[in-house]
Amino acid sequence: MTKKPIHLTVNGQEYDTFVSENATLLILLREELGLTGTKEGCGAGECGACTVIFNGKPVNSCMVLALECEGARIRTIEGEYANGELSDLQKAFLEHNAFQCGFCTPGMIMSARALLEANPHPSRKEIKDAMEGNLCRCTGYESIVCAIESVGVSKS
């Protein structure tokens, strides 16, 4: 199977690699770049486990072809932890017990990150609207909304 070259930036680091033409961004991240923090739940744009930030906007990485990302800037959950410290959202998810199995968490955090960048102090309604593409099968959404809300409030 011939692969095509691709150049992109993930979490500030530049990558040059090769991908098959039908690979999604999700496959590129996990299988070519070894960034397995981004999860595959449904692979069909329904669960949000694969959420990453693509040129500033949150998207389902299973719904983007890898080759669409030539020159793109991607941010994934791996970019949250920096300088030996968890990010504000990661800490808030811990404090609020906002995960159990943790499978949805990378996607939840990337959607929340995009929301907080666009709207640093979202209301609970705005949080729920922005997170409607992210499903959690075990925690229940209340603690997730509280975690995101707490970061918004602490920024004020």
Place this chain on the structure above:
Amino acid sequence: MPAYLQPKTLDEAFEYLAREGETRIFAGGTDLIVLMRDGVIRPHALVDVKALPELQGIEIDNNKLVIGAAATCGDLIASSCVSDSCLLLKQAALTLANSLLRNRATLVGNLCNASPGADMAPAALVLQGVLTAVSPEGAREIALKDFFVGVKKHVLKANEIVTKISFPVNKGRGIYLKKRRIRGHDLAQVGVAGFHDEDGIFRLALGAVAITPLLLDDFGCLSASDLALEKADIAKEAVEAAKPISDVRASSDYRLAMVKLFTERIVDALAMGREVEQ
């Protein structure tokens, strides 16, 4: 495995479309990627038209709202041109899937997919959308009401690419109501859009209740009080036009009941100048 092609010009895109084998025009990809993943379609090539200059932008031109085929539903929601001129489109876009998918899915792609339940179709129909399709032979305009011909079927030729859709700017008021089982995650069981334009003309469009989205535009000119008086007749006409099937999402009877209820709610709200909860 399909070849992924990214033309830089329309001519290059036409050349790709003319190649041997099944070629698909690729925009947001939110339908095609799922269909390919499930093996429902196995195209030889995907022609990604998103970067073509002719498909860009959202603007008001000559009293028309013009939306490029590369504009996503997210772009449309964020656009002040859309909010100021065709608020109903924004309202409909907000019901399409969820914010993650809206950052990829395009308005024109949603229409060209020609699903009977396409979320953007009822609103685009009552707002009198007109598509511009180009091919090596030239450009033509296609009124959206003449566009859909069957389930996932439209009138485009294999060598045509839709570059934009335009809507006459109209100060009227519209409402879109969508019935679905799970917010953010379900296709429409029923979608109904109504628009009462600045000249008093009332139009209604129905989604997910026939093989194509339906436009009912023979109600003529009605004052707000006439509209309220005509409510029962309008709802009756809507129910008669709908030919829904029963499927995993809803029974035919349920869909008919929702067409009636939504039509009545929309007519009431437009006649009284009230809002309705989605």
